[in-house]
Amino acid sequence: MTVTLTIDALTVRIPVGSAVVHAATDVDLVLEAGRVHALVGESGCGKSIVASATCGLLPPNARVSGSVRLTSGSDDVEIVGAPERLLRTVRGRRIALVPQSAATYLTPVRTVGTQLGETLRHLESRYGVAELLDRVGLDPECRTLYPHELSGGMAQRAAIAFAIAGDPEVIVADEPTSSLDPDLTERILTLLDGCAGAGASVLLITHDLTAARRHADAVSVMYAGRILESGPAADVLDDPWHDYTKDLMAALPRNGLRPMPGTPPELTDLPDDCVYHLRRPGTAFSGGPTRLVRTGARVVRTRVGGGS
Numbered sequence: 261m262t263v264t265l266t267i268d269a270l271t272v273r274i275p276v277g278s279a280v281v282h283a284a285t286d287v288d289l290v291l292e293a294g295r296v297h298a299l300v301g302e303s304g305c306g307k308s309i310v311a312s313a314t315c316g317l318l319p320p321n322a323r324v325s326g327s328v329r330l331t332s333g334s335d336d337v338e339i340v341g342a343p344e345r346l347l348r349t350v351r352g353r354r355i356a357l358v359p360q361s362a363a364t365y366l367t368p369v370r371t372v373g374t375q376l377g378e379t380l381r382h383l384e385s386r387y388g389v390a391e392l393l394d395r396v397g398l399d400p401e402c403r404t405l406y407p408h409e410l411s412g413g414m415a416q417r418a419a420i421a422f423a424i425a426g427d428p429e430v431i432v433a434d435e436p437t438s439s440l441d442p443d444l445t446e447r448i449l450t451l452l453d454g455c456a457g458a459g460a461s462v463l464l465i466t467h468d469l470t471a472a473r474r475h476a477d478a479v480s481v482m483y484a485g486r487i488l489e490s491g492p493a494a495d496v497l498d499d500p501w502h503d504y505t506k507d508l509m510a511a512l513p514r515n516g517l518r519p520m521p522g523t524p525p526e527l528t529d530l531p532d533d534c535v536y537h538l539r540r541p542g543t544a545f546s547g548g549p550t551r552l553v554r555t556g557a558r559v560v561r562t563r564v565g566g567g568s
């Protein structure tokens with residue numbers, strides 16, 4: 261059965277003291293079954309907030325509008341605003357999150373094996389503890405370790421084992437390889453490819469544009485809470501249309517390491533419009549109202565009445 265996760269006009273505002281963080285603005289994303297969709301963009305642009313929203317795990321004081329809809333045949337579940345008892349039936353079984361700070365999700369006083377075993381029983385999983393640890397490249401002996409005995413990379417792999425335990429329809433992996441060496445990175449990304457190959461929708465949040473190019477079918481580029489460009493990964497990353505994506509690509513070592521202009525903005529009390537023109541004066545894509553314009557399989561945020 262084809263399952264999709266459709267994020268539609270997702271907007272998240274988080275009050276912090278007397279200010280408001282514009283953590284996500286009008287985010288549209290469609291995750292299709294059997295495909296890896298990469299979400300890229302600089303630190304603090306809102307990628308993890310989108311990840312949390314897909315699993316109903318936003319901070320309790322967040323103000324959320326828009327929709328995150330899981331569709332499978334005639335079964336339609338809306339995540340935004342769903343009661344916790346419904347979310348509990350969805351998390352792990354239908355949508356699983358590989359959190360960015362993997363170690364903090366484990367209970368410190370129980371071994372990895374005990375916690376993973378409980379998760380497997382709860383999800384009525386078809387896997388065993390040793391089998392899952394092996395799939396993520398961990399020695400099955402790791403079952404006897406406590407979370408504080410895991411390195412950052414081991415904790416990340418343990419988090420992936422928890423996420424895939426229930427064969428979820430959607431896997432949201434928030435920088436799952438940031439603490440791993442190149443070999444393990446490749447192994448984990450290949451494992452996620454395999455999950456997509458078996459029918460899952462995978463959202464891969466990453467700073468690694470080369471990995472996104474190699475492993476993702478589609479990519480969305482995010483800046484200051486907004487999607488600026490989306491489309492097939494090879495098209496967008498080899499031939500970017502938006503100036504922001506061009507700047508990101510030009511900053512890669514293989515493209516000459518040209519530094520990004522300026523620095524990313526604070527997301528506190530941003531104006532209503534896209535703000536990339538403040539970093540790159542003269543860009544035709546930002547500076548005034550913008551909207552996402554579709555051309556074939558590609559979508560690019562374009563200035564209304566003056567875009568390129």
Ligand SMILES: Nc1ncnc2c1ncn2[C@@H]1O[C@H](COP(=O)(O)OP(=O)(O)OP(=O)(O)O)[C@@H](O)[C@H]1O
Pocket residue numbers: 274275276281282283301302303304305306307308309310319360526527528
């Ligand atoms: N619990 C929270 N309360 C208030 N603001 C938050 C909270 N979580 C995230 N933010 C803010 O929301 C914005 C987006 O953060 P987010 O973590 O989603 O960025 P990111 O793109 O995932 O960054 P990175 O690549 O560094 O992980 C940032 O300004 C961040 O400070």
